[in-house]
Amino acid sequence: MPDTSPNRQTASDALKAMENGTLTSRELVDACLEQSDARDEAVGAWIHLDPDLARRAADAADAKRAAGETLGPLHGLPIGLKDILDTSDMPTANGSRLHAGRRPATDSTVAHLLRKAGAVIMGKTVTTEFALSAPGKTKNPHDPTRTPGGSSSGSAASVADFQVPLSIGSQTGGSMIRPASFCGIYGYKPTFGCISRAGMSPLARPLDHPGIYARSLEDIARVGDVLMQPDPADFDMRAHPNGNLVAAVKAGAPTEAPRIAFVKGPMWTAAEPYMEDLFAGVVDTLGSSAKEIEMTGIFDQALDCHVTVMMANIIVNLGDYIRDTPELLHPETLRRTKDSFDISSEDYIKAIEFRDTIAAAVNQMFNNWDVIITPAAPGEAPLGLESTGNAIFQKLWTLLGTPTVTLPKLTGPNGMPIGVQVIGRVGHDADLFRNALWIEGAL
Amino acid sequence: MPDTSPNRQTASDALKAMENGTLTSRELVDACLEQSDARDEAVGAWIHLDPDLARRAADAADAKRAAGETLGPLHGLPIGLKDILDTSDMPTANGSRLHAGRRPATDSTVAHLLRKAGAVIMGKTVTTEFALSAPGKTKNPHDPTRTPGGSSSGSAASVADFQVPLSIGSQTGGSMIRPASFCGIYGYKPTFGCISRAGMSPLARPLDHPGIYARSLEDIARVGDVLMQPDPADFDMRAHPNGNLVAAVKAGAPTEAPRIAFVKGPMWTAAEPYMEDLFAGVVDTLGSSAKEIEMTGIFDQALDCHVTVMMANIIVNLGDYIRDTPELLHPETLRRTKDSFDISSEDYIKAIEFRDTIAAAVNQMFNNWDVIITPAAPGEAPLGLESTGNAIFQKLWTLLGTPTVTLPKLTGPNGMPIGVQVIGRVGHDADLFRNALWIEGAL
Numbered sequence: 001m002p003d004t005s006p007n008r009q010t011a012s013d014a015l016k017a018m019e020n021g022t023l024t025s026r027e028l029v030d031a032c033l034e035q036s037d038a039r040d041e042a043v044g045a046w047i048h049l050d051p052d053l054a055r056r057a058a059d060a061a062d063a064k065r066a067a068g069e070t071l072g073p074l075h076g077l078p079i080g081l082k083d084i085l086d087t088s089d090m091p092t093a094n095g096s097r098l099h100a101g102r103r104p105a106t107d108s109t110v111a112h113l114l115r116k117a118g119a120v121i122m123g124k125t126v127t128t129e130f131a132l133s134a135p136g137k138t139k140n141p142h143d144p145t146r147t148p149g150g151s152s153s154g155s156a157a158s159v160a161d162f163q164v165p166l167s168i169g170s171q172t173g174g175s176m177i178r179p180a181s182f183c184g185i186y187g188y189k190p191t192f193g194c195i196s197r198a199g200m201s202p203l204a205r206p207l208d209h210p211g212i213y214a215r216s217l218e219d220i221a222r223v224g225d226v227l228m229q230p231d232p233a234d235f236d237m238r239a240h241p242n243g244n245l246v247a248a249v250k251a252g253a254p255t256e257a258p259r260i261a262f263v264k265g266p267m268w269t270a271a272e273p274y275m276e277d278l279f280a281g282v283v284d285t286l287g288s289s290a291k292e293i294e295m296t297g298i299f300d301q302a303l304d305c306h307v308t309v310m311m312a313n314i315i316v317n318l319g320d321y322i323r324d325t326p327e328l329l330h331p332e333t334l335r336r337t338k339d340s341f342d343i344s345s346e347d348y349i350k351a352i353e354f355r356d357t358i359a360a361a362v363n364q365m366f367n368n369w370d371v372i373i374t375p376a377a378p379g380e381a382p383l384g385l386e387s388t389g390n391a392i393f394q395k396l397w398t399l400l401g402t403p404t405v406t407l408p409k410l411t412g413p414n415g416m417p418i419g420v421q422v423i424g425r426v427g428h429d430a431d432l433f434r435n436a437l438w439i440e441g442a443l
Numbered sequence: 444m445p446d447t448s449p450n451r452q453t454a455s456d457a458l459k460a461m462e463n464g465t466l467t468s469r470e471l472v473d474a475c476l477e478q479s480d481a482r483d484e485a486v487g488a489w490i491h492l493d494p495d496l497a498r499r500a501a502d503a504a505d506a507k508r509a510a511g512e513t514l515g516p517l518h519g520l521p522i523g524l525k526d527i528l529d530t531s532d533m534p535t536a537n538g539s540r541l542h543a544g545r546r547p548a549t550d551s552t553v554a555h556l557l558r559k560a561g562a563v564i565m566g567k568t569v570t571t572e573f574a575l576s577a578p579g580k581t582k583n584p585h586d587p588t589r590t591p592g593g594s595s596s597g598s599a600a601s602v603a604d605f606q607v608p609l610s611i612g613s614q615t616g617g618s619m620i621r622p623a624s625f626c627g628i629y630g631y632k633p634t635f636g637c638i639s640r641a642g643m644s645p646l647a648r649p650l651d652h653p654g655i656y657a658r659s660l661e662d663i664a665r666v667g668d669v670l671m672q673p674d675p676a677d678f679d680m681r682a683h684p685n686g687n688l689v690a691a692v693k694a695g696a697p698t699e700a701p702r703i704a705f706v707k708g709p710m711w712t713a714a715e716p717y718m719e720d721l722f723a724g725v726v727d728t729l730g731s732s733a734k735e736i737e738m739t740g741i742f743d744q745a746l747d748c749h750v751t752v753m754m755a756n757i758i759v760n761l762g763d764y765i766r767d768t769p770e771l772l773h774p775e776t777l778r779r780t781k782d783s784f785d786i787s788s789e790d791y792i793k794a795i796e797f798r799d800t801i802a803a804a805v806n807q808m809f810n811n812w813d814v815i816i817t818p819a820a821p822g823e824a825p826l827g828l829e830s831t832g833n834a835i836f837q838k839l840w841t842l843l844g845t846p847t848v849t850l851p852k853l854t855g856p857n858g859m860p861i862g863v864q865v866i867g868r869v870g871h872d873a874d875l876f877r878n879a880l881w882i883e884g885a886l
Contacts, residue, residue, distance in 0.1 A: 205796070232806075235799035312788035316796070319789060341789075345755035346762060348788035353648070353759070356678035363675075 007031035011165040011219040025058040025076030044137035045158035049123035057120040075118030080167035083124035086199035094201040095127040108199025117226040125154030134330030146381040149179030150388030174391025176211035182381035184417030192401025193238030196231035204313030221245035241429030248430035253438035257289035258370035265295035272379030306395040308351035311340035366425040376419030380412035450474035454608040454662040468501040468519030487580035488601035492566035518561030523610035526567035529642035537644040538570040551642025560669040568597030577773030589824040592622030593831030599626040617834025619654035625824035627860030635844025636681030639674035647756030664688035684872030691873040696881035701813035703733035715822030749838040751794035754783035809868040819862030823855035846872040
């Protein structure tokens with residue numbers, strides 16, 4: 001018999017149950033908190049969990065529903081926030097001793113929009129230090145000897161462990177999609193500039209993407225539509241994706257098979273040996289509309305380009321901390337940044353221009369293909385907690401700002417989950433969701 | 444009796460005459476060439492004038508008109524192109540000995556769109572070396588002992604001297620608006636990203652704006668509408684201005700006086716003493732809807748910010764020439780760039796972020812004001828030809844990508860023209876034109 005505890009339901013199912021009167025937000029929040037009580041000492045997903053605050057917010061949501069008031073699209077749904085997103089009622093430490101106990105005066109735009117939509121913010125999830133690579137306390141819920149991935153470690157683990165149905169993370173290198181793959185959940189990094197970063201700790205502004213975790217594409221779509229609002233406080237906001245994500249999910253998979261390009265690219269050198277057969281099987285299962293295509297030439301330098309753009313911006317944001325108080329930073333943060341203080345503006349600008357050239361080439365690819373698929377990670381979550389794993393399969397798509405989702409459809413030789421990363425054209429997030437539904441159905 | 448030679452007409456009047464059958468393109472082109480013959484030894488506006496090519500293009504335009512074929516919006520109108528814009532049938536030397544005799548294989552997007560609209564490309568106008576500050580041979584048509592301004596020296600001088608009714612220039616610092624002011628013509632720098640730079644020699648990509656010179660706002664609008672087309676070959680293209688410029692000019696000045704903010708800003712330290720009274724007079728004439736407002740605080744660092752963004756990008760584009768063949772560059776180019784090789788990526792990125800902060804502040808200003816006015820230059824064109832003058836009154840608006848026009852409405856103590864620079868909100872170029880018409884009418 002399947003476990004039908006409220007905390008195991010998808011957000012969409014829980015929402016339906018609340019609408020039907022068979023579930024209250026309080027019951028749902030209590031079930032999530034119970035799961036955290038039982039499990040989080042082992043998993044370590046939360047850096048700040050506030051049961052009282054969450055219960056009060058749930059009670060308020062239930063009271064509003066009972067009074068027949070207008071409800072937001074996420075009314076009564078619990079959600080976890082990566083601890084780089086400011087919250088006015090909880091500390092936000094950005095994963096750093098430097099900001100321990102920091103109390104922001106106002107909500108980040110993401111927190112504000114979630115509350116406005118009726119969501120119940122459960123607490124703050126563990127992030128690596130400043131969302132770079134120094135790991136926090138989180139373990140992989142499927143195997144505590146393995147990393148959950150990072151930097152959105154707690155956001156991914158909390159959803160995978162049924163402690164919350166939804167959470168927010170972010171990706172600058174590979175911080176959304178890789179943890180989703182390692183933890184076996186759905187992850188979504190929207191087109192760059194669709195979700196405001198106002199009130200989010202900046203790591204590398206041209207690359208920082210907030211993203212969403214859930215246990216279904218429909219759940220992700222519900223949160224996505226809430227968060228994709230223009231915000232003058234984020235100077236990089238771009239036009240919206242092509243349409244409403246919930247409507248795309250309701251429209252469902254396209255009736256004809258999308259043209260699917262499977263790419264290995266320069267990333268493949270990092271793939272585990274078993275990935276060869278695993279993805280050959282994926283392409284085979286997807287049928288004749290899926291083909292492996294080459295991704296060479298300029299793409300060979302794409303990863304270096306990402307490193308230059310990312311590290312130059314990290315120095316802008318963390319440089320003063322590193323110079324002034326290195327003793328308060330994790331050695332991994334110092335190691336990662338030490339060679340980046342001397343990046344010249346010439347090399348930086350050339351990297352930005354090269355990025356645009358690669359983006360144009362990928363845009364061309366989308367004239368012939370509806371989606372690109374590639375692994376969401378080099379393989380299963382690796383053993384050990386000292387590293388959050390290799391971001392190599394995400395960097396190109398982060399650099400280009402293309403929308404990507406990962407589908408938890410594969411299993412590795414040790415029984416650990418592996419995601420299929422599906423990539424769409426910049427600004428065509430709604431199309432991506434429909435095509436991802438088709439792929440999900442086929443796999 | 445006014446001189447009614449065809450070359451003295453505005454482009455719009457000439458177009459009407461051609462439509463009425465009282466003027467042919469060939470007659471217009473011949474009149475322009477005659478003026479060049481008589482005057483250009485003194486003015487030096489052209490680096491490459493091709494009378495045969497121009498006459499053949501004019502004849503072809505006339506033949507097409509006679510045959511009743513579909514005509515473009517600039518059909519039969521002669522135009523000059525700054526010699527940083529590639530042309531497939533004329534050399535493009537970018538003002539540099541390094542590129543002397545260079546023959547591009549294809550037209551720049553600007554040249555292509557102009558030809559498609561029926562314009563007759565007369566030739567290439569003198570630019571400073573690589574559109575930076577080393578002057579070419581051009582003299583001010585009103586006084587050969589004075590600079591025409593730069594870098595679009597020949598583009599401005601040719602229009603001011605009635606050698607052509609229209610020309611294209613570009614602005615990275617103050618290269619469109621200042622020459623227009625010095626030469627007494629209309630100049631327009633559109634919102635950043637509205638006109639493609641594909642096939643234009645890059646100086647500083649985040650700042651390079653193609654622009655238009657003419658002897659009326661209506662003339663500029665005609666060319667603007669032709670050139671504002673999306674082009675995937677320019678990665679910085681943005682959304683279009685809010686509507687068609689010709690329609691805006693036809694709609695005319697708003698019936699109610701626009702709210703006009705006169706700003707001096709940190710630029711005012713460079714203004715000639717007589718500018719104080721001159722602009723007090725402007726504000727007075729514009730009436731109660733015009734007020735002087737302060738522009739201090741963050742704006743004090745805006746000019747330094749422009750320098751960092753511009754010089755860092757110039758090294759990207761000219762760095763190899765400077766390193767490899769300094770002997771082939773003008774000493775002024777070497778002097779201007781020598782301290783810019785060591786700009787760090789940290790300083791560059793901080794400058795880009797600071798620009799965004801200033802842009803947000805200016806955007807705020809436009810909630811209270813319809814347009815901003817300020818001088819188009821520190822004063823009259825200075826004496827001497829060794830320098831093209833001070834770009835200080837343009838840099839802020841170039842940095843922010845705001846649309847600006849300059850109106851040749853003032854005269855300095857030596858009888859030389861001075862422009863009134865009118866600045867609009869980013870992306871609101873059509874509104875800017877209507878408000879500029881109101882100001883033009885009032886002055």
